[in-house]
Amino acid sequence: MDLFEFVKSNIDILDLVREHTSLKKTGVYWKGRCPFHHEKTGSFTVSPHKGIFYCFGCHANGDVIGFTAKIENCPQIDAAKLLADKYNLQIPENLANRDQLKQELQIEKQHFKTCEIVTLWCQKNLTKNSLAYNYLVETRKITPDTIDQFKIGYFADGPAAIKSLINFANSQNILLTDLINANILIQTKTNTYSPFEDRIIFPITDYLGRYCGFGGRVFKTNDKRAKYYNSRENPYFNKGALLFGLDKARKSIQKQDAVFLVEGYTDCVALFQHGYPNVVAILGTACTTEHIKLISRFCTQIYVLYDSDQAGQQAILRLTELCWNFNIEVKVIILPEGADPASFLASGETLETAITESQDIYKFIVESSCKSVSNEKLANKIQGIEKLINIINTVPDQLKRSILLEDAARSLGLPIDSLRIKPAKINPPINLTDSQIQVNSNHSPTNYIKIDLIEKKIFAAIINKPELFINQYHPLITQLSTPFDKVLNTLINISVNLVDNFEYKFEQVLGSLDLAQQEFIRQTIMSEGAEIGADEFKHLMLLFLQKRWKFIIDQTKQQITSAQNNLDHAALAKTVAEFQKLKTTLLGEIK
Numbered sequence: 001m002d003l004f005e006f007v008k009s010n011i012d013i014l015d016l017v018r019e020h021t022s023l024k025k026t027g028v029y030w031k032g033r034c035p036f037h038h039e040k041t042g043s044f045t046v047s048p049h050k051g052i053f054y055c056f057g058c059h060a061n062g063d064v065i066g067f068t069a070k071i072e073n074c075p076q077i078d079a080a081k082l083l084a085d086k087y088n089l090q091i092p093e094n095l096a097n098r099d100q101l102k103q104e105l106q107i108e109k110q111h112f113k114t115c116e117i118v119t120l121w122c123q124k125n126l127t128k129n130s131l132a133y134n135y136l137v138e139t140r141k142i143t144p145d146t147i148d149q150f151k152i153g154y155f156a157d158g159p160a161a162i163k164s165l166i167n168f169a170n171s172q173n174i175l176l177t178d179l180i181n182a183n184i185l186i187q188t189k190t191n192t193y194s195p196f197e198d199r200i201i202f203p204i205t206d207y208l209g210r211y212c213g214f215g216g217r218v219f220k221t222n223d224k225r226a227k228y229y230n231s232r233e234n235p236y237f238n239k240g241a242l243l244f245g246l247d248k249a250r251k252s253i254q255k256q257d258a259v260f261l262v263e264g265y266t267d268c269v270a271l272f273q274h275g276y277p278n279v280v281a282i283l284g285t286a287c288t289t290e291h292i293k294l295i296s297r298f299c300t301q302i303y304v305l306y307d308s309d310q311a312g313q314q315a316i317l318r319l320t321e322l323c324w325n326f327n328i329e330v331k332v333i334i335l336p337e338g339a340d341p342a343s344f345l346a347s348g349e350t351l352e353t354a355i356t357e358s359q360d361i362y363k364f365i366v367e368s369s370c371k372s373v374s375n376e377k378l379a380n381k382i383q384g385i386e387k388l389i390n391i392i393n394t395v396p397d398q399l400k401r402s403i404l405l406e407d408a409a410r411s412l413g414l415p416i417d418s419l420r421i422k423p424a425k426i427n428p429p430i431n432l433t434d435s436q437i438q439v440n441s442n443h444s445p446t447n448y449i450k451i452d453l454i455e456k457k458i459f460a461a462i463i464n465k466p467e468l469f470i471n472q473y474h475p476l477i478t479q480l481s482t483p484f485d486k487v488l489n490t491l492i493n494i495s496v497n498l499v500d501n502f503e504y505k506f507e508q509v510l511g512s513l514d515l516a517q518q519e520f521i522r523q524t525i526m527s528e529g530a531e532i533g534a535d536e537f538k539h540l541m542l543l544f545l546q547k548r549w550k551f552i553i554d555q556t557k558q559q560i561t562s563a564q565n566n567l568d569h570a571a572l573a574k575t576v577a578e579f580q581k582l583k584t585t586l587l588g589e590i591k
């Protein structure tokens, strides 16, 4: 048994799902409105018996771990850990890698708790330091409410402050070593201090809202230290994969299917405060593939709001290279020269006009590149144009490519033929999450639409009452179409006594199928799940066999003809023997 199986077998799917939608019992199933798509009538079904859910509207399906992964938009392993934590599951002794896993979970938990306690302490300090508080409220125009929402704080300085932090942490069961391990405090032979001292503190959480690190900003005009100090990288604080504000923004990002991407904490806070809650910031690094991947889990549209300086332009250029691999559209919002998002909004402006006038990232790149190369010397100009053409050629859409080339030719005053059109480098979108694959791909049950209703009813009945049918009708039931035969054969092969722990075994087998097959099977069980008696089952089997028998005869005839034509006596004998065997086993079963 591994962690996944342990978690699954210890959590009642009904309890879990009910936290997100209300369910009513209908027959052996529970029904309610789907938490994954908007709907008026409930098409979301849960089978507590099987530990699975299936939505007839959006085809979302899975078990407790799949449900959590989908709700939290996180990988399955994170979902399993979250559930183990949430339900306080005691991971048993015999679980493989138990000690290591337990230790990992423990260290992870302690790190998040440490950061949370430090956040609290810094919040308290802010109320005591009027200079820091006024800097935020008066200078940066951040309202007390926003300060509270983002838990912005102040890291007091001096040995007395460090002592007070250690004492406060101790009172919350956080040790000095925890503070040192989280790189909040640094201990030398003679001294214990923090690089965050006398800085405004922006606590950074992961997308689940767990405190994992800090950004510290200087605020005194005479403070000559680096403007920002960020937590050092560790397994729970990876700047290249974290987005500031995402835990608060994710709901509205999903709702609006769009995100504002800004460069700093204060810009992020400012947008949030001015009514744009779907905003996240990168943490003083370049945007990475990981960032885009994370964003693409929540929406399909990014509005980039970077500074209008050279560095900002360069950063946007880099974004084009990252984004075309993802199923995500990027638009650039251009603010008046010299303005940054925070100051722009503080002056009473809104973003609405800028949003309407926002430019497709490729168009933006073409215009700004053309502007910058037009004053260059010939050699640099050619190089610049080459680079631009290469970028344009990464656009998958041919029409868009032609338009961009025309724009470029016009801006540069060159004939379009001189900007050679190369074939586009088209890569398929990558890195879709499991949940996206389930919704977006053609894994829809229609692939199996040819399987008729009789077979579906038979299969659902067997899974509902394996003790009644599975032994009695074996080997007949292994004649069902794929993937039913696959499931039943595997079930029969893995255990002598199937009925014991049947749900668990069934989930295991289901997990070994591909996503489309899993979905199809869950849908079948939920839709054809009415309980049926022995007589009705026998009747269904007869109907199925009639059809199946006809198919077998046709197939055998074909094989015989082909063997005769090839004068292949061995094949002929084999076909006839197999037919005889089938005849006795199948027809012998039902009389």
Ligand SMILES: [Zn+2]
Binding pocket: 034, 035, 036, 037, 044, 055, 056, 057, 058, 059, 060
């Ligand atoms: Zn749904």
